[in-house]
Amino acid sequence: MSERITFDRSLYLPEAVEAAAAAYTDHARIELTPGADAVVAVISDVLEHDPRLVAHAFCNHALHETIARRRQAAVDEAG
Amino acid sequence: MEQRSLTLSPPELSEDALGFFRWGRVAGHVLVTNDAGDWARLSEAEFADLLAGRIADGHPRFAELQGKGFLRDGLDLDALAARMAQRNRHLRRGPYVHVVTLTVRGNARGANGRALDGLDMTPETAAQVAEFVLQSTSPAVTVEFQGHTGEPLRNFDVLRHFVEVARTHNQRSTGKTLRLRVLSNFTALTEEIAEWLIANEVLVTTSLDGPAALHDWNRTWKEGSAHADVVRWLDYFQRRYAELGRDPAQWHVEALLTTTRRTLDAAREVVEEYATRGLQTLGLRPLDRARFDRDTWAAIGYTIEEYLEFYRRTIDHILEANRRGIVLAERTASIILTKMLTSDDPGAVDFQSPHGAGTGQIAYNVDGRIFPSDEARIVDAMGESFFELGHVRSLSIQDIVRHPTVRAIAAASLLDAQPMCADCWNKPFCGFSPVRNFITQGDLFGQRPHCVECKEHLAISTRLVELLTDDSDATRQETLKRWTAGSVHTPTDGRAFPESP
Numbered sequence: 152m153s154e155r156i157t158f159d160r161s162l163y164l165p166e167a168v169e170a171a172a173a174a175y176t177d178h179a180r181i182e183l184t185p186g187a188d189a190v191v192a193v194i195s196d197v198l199e200h201d202p203r204l205v206a207h208a209f210c211n212h213a214l215h216e217t218i219a220r221r222r223q224a225a226v227d228e229a230g
Numbered sequence: 231m232e233q234r235s236l237t238l239s240p241p242e243l244s245e246d247a248l249g250f251f252r253w254g255r256v257a258g259h260v261l262v263t264n265d266a267g268d269w270a271r272l273s274e275a276e277f278a279d280l281l282a283g284r285i286a287d288g289h290p291r292f293a294e295l296q297g298k299g300f301l302r303d304g305l306d307l308d309a310l311a312a313r314m315a316q317r318n319r320h321l322r323r324g325p326y327v328h329v330v331t332l333t334v335r336g337n338a339r340g341a342n343g344r345a346l347d348g349l350d351m352t353p354e355t356a357a358q359v360a361e362f363v364l365q366s367t368s369p370a371v372t373v374e375f376q377g378h379t380g381e382p383l384r385n386f387d388v389l390r391h392f393v394e395v396a397r398t399h400n401q402r403s404t405g406k407t408l409r410l411r412v413l414s415n416f417t418a419l420t421e422e423i424a425e426w427l428i429a430n431e432v433l434v435t436t437s438l439d440g441p442a443a444l445h446d447w448n449r450t451w452k453e454g455s456a457h458a459d460v461v462r463w464l465d466y467f468q469r470r471y472a473e474l475g476r477d478p479a480q481w482h483v484e485a486l487l488t489t490t491r492r493t494l495d496a497a498r499e500v501v502e503e504y505a506t507r508g509l510q511t512l513g514l515r516p517l518d519r520a521r522f523d524r525d526t527w528a529a530i531g532y533t534i535e536e537y538l539e540f541y542r543r544t545i546d547h548i549l550e551a552n553r554r555g556i557v558l559a560e561r562t563a564s565i566i567l568t569k570m571l572t573s574d575d576p577g578a579v580d581f582q583s584p585h586g587a588g589t590g591q592i593a594y595n596v597d598g599r600i601f602p603s604d605e606a607r608i609v610d611a612m613g614e615s616f617f618e619l620g621h622v623r624s625l626s627i628q629d630i631v632r633h634p635t636v637r638a639i640a641a642a643s644l645l646d647a648q649p650m651c652a653d654c655w656n657k658p659f660c661g662f663s664p665v666r667n668f669i670t671q672g673d674l675f676g677q678r679p680h681c682v683e684c685k686e687h688l689a690i691s692t693r694l695v696e697l698l699t700d701d702s703d704a705t706r707q708e709t710l711k712r713w714t715a716g717s718v719h720t721p722t723d724g725r726a727f728p729e730s731p
Contacts, residue, residue, distance in 0.1 A: 200679075207649035211642075211675035218638045218674065222616060225634075 154206050158213060165190050167216035175209050175213035242284030249299045249310075253277070254655035257696045266313035267569055267658045268298035271699050316573050320590055321580060324367030325627060327579065327591040329604040329728075330359060332389055333380035334596055334611075348597070350385045355598040358622045359496040360396040362594075365627040370407035376604055377413035377731025379611070381414075381453075384418045385643055393430055411435060411485075413731040415454035416463045424463070428470055436460055437730045438485035438507065440500040442550040444492055451526060452488060454731070460485075483570075485509050486730040489517060490530040501547040505556045512548065513561035514541055516686065520669045534682050538689045543694065552709045559713040566691055568714040569659045570698070576714075579603070581661040581687075585643035588619070588636030602636050604729070605665045617665065639664045642674035648677040656691045658682075 158168050168190045173180040180196040197205045251262045260277040263269040272280065272291070279285050285292055285301060295301050299310040320326075333350045351359075361513045363371055373396065375382040375389060382389055393410060400408050411433040424629025425435060432476040439445040442457040449456060455463075464483050471481040485504070487493070493500060504512045516537040519527060548558050570577040588602030598621050606617035617632050619625065630636060642664040645651040653659070667676030678684050698707055 182678070194617075204649045208675075208677050212648070212673055215642070215673045215675050219616070222635065 152202065153193050154202065156192045156194065156206065156210060158192065158210075159188045160188055160190070162217070163190065163213055164217045164220050166218070168192065168213045170216045171209055171213035174212060178205050179209070181209065219223055237706060241278060242282040247283030247302050248280070249301055249305055249717070251300050251683070252653060252655045252657055256655075256692055257699070259699070261582075261655050261695060262300055263655045263658050264299055264310075265317075265658055266299065266310055267317055267573070268300070268313070269570065269655075269658075269695075270295060270298060270300065271695070282613040294300070300432045307512055313573055317569075317575050320577060320586065321573050323590070325371075325588075325590060325630070326368040326371050326577070326593045327364065327586075328359075328363045328366075328371060328373045329376050329591065329593040329607075330356075330366065330373060330381040330392070331379055331596050331604075331607065332356075332375055332392075333385040335384055344538070349380070349564075349600075351388050351596040353388055355596075355622065356388045356392040357395045358598060359594045360392050361399055362622050362625075362627070363592075364404045364406060365667055366406075367627070368406070370409070375410075375412040376728065377415060378729035379608075381415055381418050381424060381731070382412055383414050384534075386418070386423055390426065390430075393432060394542065397430075399663065409433065413728060415731045416459055417453070417455050419463055421466075424466060424470075428467070428474070433481075433484075433485060434467055434482040435728070435731070437488065438464070438503070438509070439488050439490075439730075440493060441503045443455055444496055444499070447492055448488055448490055451530065452730075463506065468508060482510065484511060486728065488730045489514060489537065489540070491532050492530075494532060496537060497540055497544040498547045501544060501551055501558070505551050505558055510557050511559055511561050511564070512544070512589055514544060515562065516682065518666070518669070519682075534685050537688065541690065542693060543696075546580065549706060549709060550643045553705070562686075562690055563694060563710075564713045566687070567710055568660050570694065571711055571714055578665055579661075580658070580683075583643060583645040583657070583661050584640035585661055585663055587639050587663065587665060588633065589631050589640065592630060597649075600625060600630065602630075602633075602639055602665070603665055605663060605669075609665060609669060616668065638674060642667070647676070649682075654688070656688050659691050660687045662687075 165185055169183060171191065172183055175181055178198055178200065179194050182193045184191045194202070194206050194209065249264065251264045253260055253262045255261070256271070259273060260272045261269060262272060262280070267449065270291070276285070276291055279289070280295065280300065285295055286303065292301070295306050299305055328554060331351070337350045363373055365533060389412065396408060396410070400406055410431065412427065413435045415437055437454050438460055439448045445457040445460070453490040466506060467483045469477065485507070487500065501512065516534060519531060522531065544562060545563065548560055549560055565576045565578045565581050569581070575582070577590070579590040582590065587606060591603050593601040593607040595607055595610070600619045600622055601610060601617050602619060609617055617635060619630055619635060643662060645657050645660065647670065651657055652661070662676070662681060664674040664676070666683065668674055670682070671677065672678055694710070700706070
């Protein structure tokens with residue numbers, strides 16, 4: 152069983168989604184397909200935990216990685 | 231391996247008959263809760279009746295479950311919405327807890343009372359912060375001069391200047407209810423300063439870790455006064471408040487406890503010490519593993535399971551003291567009980583959804599930089615500027631509450647949107663700090679299975695429900711009602727867990 156999640160580029164940074172996927176390699180298999188408007192993640196082979204819980208936590212982590220990167224970019228831009 | 235088969239049948243479900251609720255099993259019963267903070271304990275049979283739509287007029291639980299909004303039949307949506315609005319009124323209030331760091335000097339260094347460049351807040355910055363605090367839309371604000379980074383009374387001249395500017399500005403223009411509180415370990419306290427604090431209505435909080443042996447052992451790794459000095463000043467303030475005829479419900483010294491490994495074996499002794507000193511609130515919280523190096527943690531640390539066992543025993547000792555007529559409540563329990571037993575929010579930012587960092591609480595560093603909470607300021611002191619919002623010179627309160635970092639904190643702590651929290655029966659009574667998640671897990675959102683606050687809050691709520699629904703002791707239920715924040719003074723006016731000075 153797998154779950155497909157679309158991360159729209161208007162909110163999520165592709166590199167943030169990649170970082171989140173890398174952080175979740177111990178919990179599930181996550182395949183990313185970058186597109187022009189979005190990055191699509193397919194989550195499968197979830198280990199140990201509830202697959203829905205892992206998918207939601209993965210999404211949160213992708214959002215955190217985006218927030219952290221955007222925050223750093225704003226600091227860098229300000230000098 | 232032996233194979234066993236288990237036949238599961240889905241419960242009979244009549245969705246159209248149900249209001250919105252979350253549920254869980256507590257002590258052999260089913261607990262249902264909703265976003266207004268209403269809750270009911272049901273037997274398994276009653277829960278099955280609820281799900282199946284069999285609780286109708288004439289059923290013994292009908293009136294209660296209808297009134298609390300768990301049934302669609304006769305649901306008073308306006309009343310439910312009003313209860314939810316009341317419970318979340320802090321969202322419309324504006325920042326009401328302002329934590330000010332006056333100095334980052336250690337206790338043993340620096341000349342008492344003389345500002346040191348970069349280590350003390352200057353009078354100019356203090357005046358800017360004082361005026362900034364009063365920009366808040368909240369009709370009541372509390373300024374807390376925190377004492378865990380540096381003893382605030384070592385920069386007393388600036389504290390006095392801050393208070394004078396704030397009082398003058400408030401009388402002239404804003405007219406808010408202004409509360410001032412200093413967290414002090416009493417190492418720099420003199421009789422002259424004590425009398426000034428009393429005359430200028432600045433409340434006092436200090437550290438008291440239990441009886442002398444325990445308190446003084448903790449001073450071997452933590453700065454602060456010896457037990458005898460703390461007790462002497464405690465008595466001084468209590469005596470002077472009484473002499474001046476001040477209302478003891480408001481005018482008494484509060485104390486904060488640091489729970490170390492040694493404390494775990496001294497639950498009864500700690501309760502008796504607080505009772506003996508006339509303290510009305512005992513605040514328990516576990517140490518934060520992330521704040522200590524390995525050697526220190528090996529000496530003073532413990533697991534969350536060990537802490538929760540200690541917590542349970544301490545609650546039992548406090549209830550036993552209450553039976554002897556002693557007024558004492560545990561702070562975390564008071565906050566949760568207020569959420570469980572009243573329609574109000576106790577205002578503790580750590581138990582709000584979303585968390586109150588930046589919207590309920592703001593912290594100010596010695597140099598005038600602003601952070602959404604004191605915990606966020608500590609993260610900056612550890613070398614990570616992630617939470618810095620700007621400088622008091624160049625920001626307004628509106629800039630703070632609209633800041634992307636504050637909005638990110640709100641998004642990360644909205645329990646309705648968090649995996650596990652969204653479905654948890656404890657959701658209306660809980661909250662977590664994204665800043666703490668950042669410290670412990672490197673992620674604002676954090677993962678609930680790794681969240682110590684989640685384990686702690688759920689265990690405490692579970693124990694409180696057990697106590698509240700234990701029909702064998704009706705007086706205990708009445709006692710716990712008196713623990714609610716409306717009856718017991720909450721010492722920090724919004725900060726559930728300030729650091730011990």
